[in-house]
Amino acid sequence: MRLKLKRIFCLLFCFVLLCTTGCWDNKELDGLSIVTGVGIDASKDPGDLDLSFEIATVENGSKKDGGGGGEAPYIIREAKNRFILGGMDSLRYGNSRELFLHHNQIIIFGSDIAKAGLKNYLDTFMRNTETRMEVWVIVAKNDARSILSTETKQDKVTSVALSRMIQNERQISTYSSTNMLQFTSRLVDRSTAPVTLVVERKEENGLQTLNFSGMAVFKDDVLVGIMDMYQMQGYILSMGKVNGGSVELLTKYGNANLSITSSDCEKKIILGENNSITYQLKIKTNLAVGELQNFRSMSINRVIDLLNAEAKKDLTTKIKASFAESQRLQSDIYGIGAHIHKYYPKQWKNLEGAWSAVYPTIQLELEVETNVNYSGKISESLNMREGHE
Structure with a gap:
């Protein structure tokens, strides 16, 4: 009996070894071009796309960082085709190498192609088994090609620089940046409009930089507008937890820069008669004094009271401006429709078909509370110490 069990065990062991000898779809590294960034622009030729692929050149990158070699750590390969896969x-x-998308960091859509709609182009990446759904989706203020070809000083590979910039943004708030999973989830939801960061290239004194300059707002998959940084801050404050950012205040007594240490909001949606909708927001924001200019001969207590009042006014204006812009664009970026669909399914049946027309009629009730509770290592500035009133 024991001998029979040993034979069975040996056969099973050999079978397992045969099954683990390798992967059917493995690819050799030296046969791949590792794509780290993809840019998609509208072509001058109708129906075609101008495609840009940023490909890492690991060996050259390591030599340059170490002081040897003069080649860039990446190359840009370009193609023109009606289809991304065809390109x-x-x-x-x-x-000599096959394009490999598994390590792609970012997909950049030029503004022209985003205004025409993105569904057809997202389809390619979603079907590709190499694409990660965590890849970042952003919109270039102009064209994607110029963004990918920007040579930044700190990070030699543009896509890596952008990915790190997004991670820095997400330490403040997770609501402005969007990966493919989040973007397509909003498209499937149909009522909630996608948003994503807008990047632009700047050059001054020969130095090239990349900056996030606002937030792209979509209606379905079509880019319909861009919120500036002022409106974007209002949006993220009204979405949930915020753990950073700054508030600049200009008053007749002096100027101040306040740091947001924490912010949170409570949301409530009220359905009234005749399909009227009220969106209630209650936002509580804690701030710290980062910099004071002037406020001559004022006590710190008086300055804090003034800053609380001015910060409340500033945040209220930003949040209202963001909400009003979303209504102008008829884009429900706040997910109000999704909330009604989930908690009031019967009422949603009457609203769903005309949601674009209903959304601009929603009334916003806003309550903002600010608390400036930290003044840094000192309380009074040098100007304030010149004698109190």
Whole structure:
């Protein structure tokens, strides 16, 4: 009996070894072009796309960082085709390596292509088994090609620089940046409009930089507007937890820069008669004094009271401006429709078909509470110490 069990065990062991000898779809690293960034622009030729693929050149990058070699740590391969996959296939000619998307960091859509709609182009990435749904989706203020070709000083690979910039933004708030999963989830939801960061390239004194300059607002999959940084701060404050950012205040007594240490909001949606909707927001924000200018001969207590009042006014204006802009664009970026669908399904049946027309009629009731509770290592500035009133 024991001998029979041993034979069975040996057969099973051999079978397991045969099954774990390798992967059917493994790919050798030296046969791949590792794509770290993809740019998609509208072409001058109707129906075509101008495609840009940022490909890491690991060996060159390491030599340059170490002081040797003069080649860039990446190359940009370009293609023109009606299809993204067709453009990738066309790059096989004249290229000894296959494009590999698994390590792609970011997908950048030019503003022209975003205004035409993104569903057709997202389809390619969602079907591709190499695409990660965590890849970041952003919109270039102009064209995606110029963004990918920007040579930043701190991070040599543009896509890596952008990915790190997004991670920095997400330490403040997770609501402005969007990955493919979040973007497509909002498209599937149909009532909630996608948003994502807008990046632009700047050059001054020969130095190239990339900056986030606002937030792209979509209606379905079509780019319909861009909120500036002022409106964008109002949006993220009204969405949930915020753990950073600053508030600049200009008053007749002096100027101040306050740091947001924490912020949170309570949301409530009230359905009234005749399909009227009220959106109630209660926001509580804690701030710290980062910098004071002037406020000559004023006590710290008086300055704090003034800053609380001015900060409340500033945040209220930003939040209302953001909400009003979303209504002008008829884009429910706050997910109000999704909330009604979930908690009031019967009422939603009457609203769903005309949601674009109903959304601009929603009334906003806003309550903002600010608390300036930290003045830094000192309380009074040098100007304030010149004698109190």
